[in-house]
Amino acid sequence: MAADFWSPVRLSVEIALVAGVWVLILGLFLGRIMANRKFKGKAFVETLFLLPLVLPPSVVGFLLIVIFGRNSPIGQLIEKVFEQPVMFTWWAAVIAAAVVAFPLMYQSAKSGFEAVDKDIEGAARVDGANELKVFTMISVPLALKAIISGAILSFARALGEFGATLMFAGNIPGKTQTIPTAIYIAIDSGNMELAWLWVMSMIGISFLMLICVHLIKS
Template sequence: MHDILSSDNFLSPIIISLKVATIATLLSLILGIVLHYVIGQHSFPGKSIIESIIMLPMVLPPTVVGFILLIMLGKQSMIGQLIEQLFHQPIIFTIYAAIIASTLVAMPLMYQSLKIGIEQVPQSIINAAMIDGAKKTQIYKQIIIPLCKPAIMTGVLLSFARAIGEFGATLIFAGNIPGITETMPTAIYVAIENNEMALAWGWVAIMMTLSFMMMMATQLLRK
């Protein structure tokens, strides 16, 4: 049992999962802040439609998200062909594909947490800063973002938990290549199919522990 859990076959999906989830969370944070600054701070026709599109990956089946990514960025698409010309390889079935898939499903949680946190910032503080001559960018960077740090941290934790548990979109868009794109969720699926229950239990235990820690931290932040 100890030999199995210390083998490269067991450790590789853990390392890949942590790498993918960490980068996806960072990208979700950057995208969430940028999108909210561009969209959330302004009122314009069609805003509700754009925000609905941003939130769509949160409610769509992950396999649908993976299928859309495959169509948009696959070898037959214009974007996919451009990427292949620039980098001399397709993006599908690479770790970058896993990162994109995880980012896409995690980012709505970040955006929603950020939106809720910013809406709770007192308007009087923002108005006072505007009277003092502060620009919108300054207000956003120096007042709004610091005041909603708990909401941002909640978004980070939820995004990480979602990214590390991503399965369907990753399997379709990135595949399940050992040592390259095999994350813990896909490794669990293969292990169960091959009746390798010790491996499956090991990954399940790690994912349950990580998810529990993320949820506990989220609850503490909300208090």
């Protein structure tokens, strides 16, 4: 029972952490760019960034299969370089989790950077700071609450991803079986005790994360 319980928990945390790092880096980079620039088609680009937030998970999973599947140019390139397809692997679960979690990180980072006083950034530039120093020493610290909140929410979203993961990464015990997919299988097989343990663990983790977000913003 213990081994059956902890394997999906460990996998879920590992996948969510790796996906969270990717999402944090990409969210900071794109959030910074989109917060400070206006250009034709910006609304369209932002809509694309936020689309995974509202699309059904099955649609996200389908699109990932189309983009990274063995019949796609990207999928064939990955298979040639790494000598195996990305589908139904641990990395497929990371990609699925990152895609659905990215909008939360992006929106939080962008909102944080938009709230930074541009006069302070301008003063730092006048004093000789380059763009990297302005970003790391001024913009990020001033937007830190929003960034941390986005990181926590995106991690929680990655941890709870089910539909896209099931379609793109499968449900392989010890390899791609996360807590949400494990709950689905446990209920389907009638193992309600194990299902309840995973459900309560997810509720507990999610509750703690939301409490952290509330404390950061207050």
